[in-house]
Amino acid sequence: MATTAKSRMLTGSKAMVEAIDQEMERDPRVFVMGEDVGKYGGIFGSTTGLFEKYGPTRILDTPISETAFIGAAIGAAMEGMRPIVELMFVDFFGVCMDQIYNQMAKIHYMSGGHVKVPLVLMTAVGGGYNDAAQHSQTLYATFAHLPGMKVVAPTFPDDLKGMMIAAIREDNPVILMFHKGLQGLGWMDQLDASIGEVPQEPYTVPLGRSRIVREGNDVTIVGIQMMTVHAMKAAEQLKEAGIDAEVIDLRSLVPLDRETILRSVAKTHRLLVVDEDYQSYGMSAEIAATVAEAGLYDLEAPIRRLAIPDVPIPYSDPLENFVLPNAEKIAEAAKALVNM
Amino acid sequence: MLTEEKMKGGKGADTALQPSDLERALYLMKRARALDERVLSLQRQGKVIGTYAPFSGQEAAQIGAVMAMESNDWLFPTYRDGAALTAFGYPLSYLFAFPTGVDARWKRPEKLHLWPPAISIASHLPHAVGFAMAAQFRHDPLVVLAFCGDGATSEGDFHEALNLAGLFHAPVVLVIENNGYAISLPRSRQTASATLAQKAEAYGFPGVQVDGHDLLAVYTVVRRAVERARQGEGPTLIKPEVSLCPHTTADDPTKYRSKEELEAERKKDPLPRLTQYLREQGAWDDTKEQQATDRIVEELHRAEREAVKLAEADPRVIFDNVYAHPPKTFLAQRNAFLRELREGGAPS
Ligand SMILES: Cc1ncc(C[n+]2csc(CCOP(=O)(O)OP(=O)(O)O)c2C)c(N)n1
Numbered sequence: 004m005a006t007t008a009k010s011r012m013l014t015g016s017k018a019m020v021e022a023i024d025q026e027m028e029r030d031p032r033v034f035v036m037g038e039d040v041g042k043y044g045g046i047f048g049s050t051t052g053l054f055e056k057y058g059p060t061r062i063l064d065t066p067i068s069e070t071a072f073i074g075a076a077i078g079a080a081m082e083g084m085r086p087i088v089e090l091m092f093v094d095f096f097g098v099c100m101d102q103i104y105n106q107m108a109k110i111h112y113m114s115g116g117h118v119k120v121p122l123v124l125m126t127a128v129g130g131g132y133n134d135a136a137q138h139s140q141t142l143y144a145t146f147a148h149l150p151g152m153k154v155v156a157p158t159f160p161d162d163l164k165g166m167m168i169a170a171i172r173e174d175n176p177v178i179l180m181f182h183k184g185l186q187g188l189g190w191m192d193q194l195d196a197s198i199g200e201v202p203q204e205p206y207t208v209p210l211g212r213s214r215i216v217r218e219g220n221d222v223t224i225v226g227i228q229m230m231t232v233h234a235m236k237a238a239e240q241l242k243e244a245g246i247d248a249e250v251i252d253l254r255s256l257v258p259l260d261r262e263t264i265l266r267s268v269a270k271t272h273r274l275l276v277v278d279e280d281y282q283s284y285g286m287s288a289e290i291a292a293t294v295a296e297a298g299l300y301d302l303e304a305p306i307r308r309l310a311i312p313d314v315p316i317p318y319s320d321p322l323e324n325f326v327l328p329n330a331e332k333i334a335e336a337a338k339a340l341v342n343m
Numbered sequence: 344m345l346t347e348e349k350m351k352g353g354k355g356a357d358t359a360l361q362p363s364d365l366e367r368a369l370y371l372m373k374r375a376r377a378l379d380e381r382v383l384s385l386q387r388q389g390k391v392i393g394t395y396a397p398f399s400g401q402e403a404a405q406i407g408a409v410m411a412m413e414s415n416d417w418l419f420p421t422y423r424d425g426a427a428l429t430a431f432g433y434p435l436s437y438l439f440a441f442p443t444g445v446d447a448r449w450k451r452p453e454k455l456h457l458w459p460p461a462i463s464i465a466s467h468l469p470h471a472v473g474f475a476m477a478a479q480f481r482h483d484p485l486v487v488l489a490f491c492g493d494g495a496t497s498e499g500d501f502h503e504a505l506n507l508a509g510l511f512h513a514p515v516v517l518v519i520e521n522n523g524y525a526i527s528l529p530r531s532r533q534t535a536s537a538t539l540a541q542k543a544e545a546y547g548f549p550g551v552q553v554d555g556h557d558l559l560a561v562y563t564v565v566r567r568a569v570e571r572a573r574q575g576e577g578p579t580l581i582k583p584e585v586s587l588c589p590h591t592t593a594d595d596p597t598k599y600r601s602k603e604e605l606e607a608e609r610k611k612d613p614l615p616r617l618t619q620y621l622r623e624q625g626a627w628d629d630t631k632e633q634q635a636t637d638r639i640v641e642e643l644h645r646a647e648r649e650a651v652k653l654a655e656a657d658p659r660v661i662f663d664n665v666y667a668h669p670p671k672t673f674l675a676q677r678n679a680f681l682r683e684l685r686e687g688g689a690p691s
Contacts, residue, residue: 038526039527039528041527042598042599043526043527043598044598046526046594064528064532066494066497066528066533066534067464067497067525067528068497068498069498070499071497071499094463095463098463098466098498132394133393133394134393134394135393135462137462137463138394282676312661312662312676314661314665315665317661321656322661325684326661331687332687335687
């Protein structure tokens with residue numbers, strides 16, 4: 004999407020809020036429901052200021068009843084509304100998963116295509132700030148595995164806005180994951196990547212297309228959200244070592260932009276996939292399989308994956324740092340691939 | 344915990360509390376408050392990393408309830424129940440350690456009848472009921488005491504657990520600490536029910552309200568409920584009203600609560616209340632106050648020192664408790680991961 008004269012610098016959370024705000028202005032069917040989305044403005048800032056503007060009939064604070072309010076959002080969507088519902092942390096999907104994957108994702112199919120569920124389920128993902136095993140997961144693959152819904156995870160503020168608007172306008176249910184560390188919140192470590200230029204007017208970014216955030220010839224590094232950010236930092240380190248890395252920000256898990264990855268690997272002949280999710284049966288495996296199936300002969304080295312080992316995410320700061328991939332680990336792995 | 348005789352106190356159980364028990368209660372409350380304030384102050388200095396849920400204002404409810412338990416009983420706390428934990432014998436050092444170094448939060452001394460604190464709201468209530476049902480099945484006379492917050496009463500797990508408890512007469516005492524808020528959502532927006540205590544009625548057992556700033560009152564009603572449960576009369580729900588601020592260290596209560604409201608809540612502080620009561624009874628004076636303060640300072644210092652020792656980070660522990668019997672494939676992944684960490688240098 005082209006940046007225009009009307010761009011300003013916004014944080015991830017402000018970009019999301021602007022998207023929701025503009026869609027609510029445009030379409031009276033859009034409303035927001037979730038825990039602490041009202042006066043509080045979403046504990047990760049996804050709805051800040053919207054309650055003041057739209058009031059309690061369009062910004063609904065719910066009790067801690069995830070099954071009830073996600074189920075209710077599905078009902079409202081079926082009735083013709085376009086709900087945005089927030090699951091405070093993706094980790095709590097457990098208490099409401101039937102509504103998500105047996106209902107939200109399957110109703111269109113099981114009604115023979117008669118009933119649409121145009122719903123956005125937005126949810127905070129990611130660790131790195133010591134919130135322990137039940138508040139630090141991304142669970143990308145858990146959701147991407149299930150048919151019937153789109154699953155997107157924008158990294159940068161401009162994509163957060165454009166993909167949120169696209170998600171609201173979709174007739175499919177969409178899970179939009181936002182990374183807590185990329186919201187640009189005052190009480191977290193503030194990363195440069197959490198602030199970026201965002202056009203003022205409404206626009207959409209298509210769901211299902213990745214973005215090459217750094218071009219290079221020696222190795223392809225595929226990441227999403229925080230792993231993209233680390234990969235870009237790693238690419239700087241690699242540059243000093245004379246290695247020219249290409250970094251792909253997936254942005255979307257379902258649909259998955261396989262073409263961009265294959266094209267990149269055809270150029271670099273090396274693939275490193277980085278995932279802030281458990282290693283086994285994950286996004287990294289899906290991408291590795293894609294390249295093994297359709298790009299094997301382009302490879303000059305085995306595919307490499309960096310992910311969280313198959314352990315719950317530790318609460319303790321040093322222990323959590325051990326399990327999360329970071330720029331250094333990515334650079335190491337990429338170097339090893341190139342020097343193979 | 345109290346003696347066998349006091350357990351038989353029945354209706355007048357509060358009068359069975361000796362002044363020495365109340366002194367102990369006051370000491371535990373003061374110690375818990377000091378610990379809470381210390382952790383928050385360490386956090387402000389950037390020395391505690393990790394989310395921490397303070398409990399200041401809820402000490403009387405938590406400690407009063409724990410004092411009503413017997414040594415064979417089991418406690419099912421939430422993330423909010425640090426005061427209950429310390430009164431229950433949970434090492435203070437662990438409370439200092441868990442936000443710093445190792446995952447001590449999940450540790451507990453073998454003999455402590457303590458379930459790991461629930462983090463997913465209300466998730467532990469079905470466990471508490473099942474635990475109690477199992478005890479009943481094995482004719483073990485233990486009682487399970489579970490805490491939860493007012494917000495938890497909206498979860499499906501809460502309602503399903505209560506339904507089961509009522510149906511099977513599970514020996515459970517459920518203590519809902521109503522601090523008036525679930526993060527930013529006030530109690531009035533949590534449910535249209537007139538009271539939280541009346542939720543129990545729908546499931547066929549009694550619900551009792553009590554002033555949670557009053558340790559004696561909490562102790563008395565919990566004591567009765569524990570006895571009821573032990574005598575096979577089934578569950579009780581108890582709702583102490585308490586005050587609290589803020590939600591967690593990642594939270595700014597001024598976003599949704601007025602200064603006046605926070606000030607009014609602070610005035611209900613359970614600590615001065617019990618202190619004054621004991622002074623009036625002649626069971627507390629300046630000397631005791633000073634002795635208590637000195638002892639608390641010393642205990643907390645010791646705990647912090649011990650916590651530092653606990654806090655050495657060894658990456659091997661990440662893999663230690665994932666499985667009771669780790670599969671070979673898991674061990675292979677572990678070894679490869681640790682080797683790589685060693686070769687790449689431990690990331691900071
Ligand atoms: C299943 C689930 N949903 C949401 C949350 C996020 N959350 C953490 S604490 C909290 C509020 C809990 O309020 P309450 O039960 O009243 O307890 P309090 O924190 O006030 O002690 C919420 C919504 C969670 N931990 N688990």
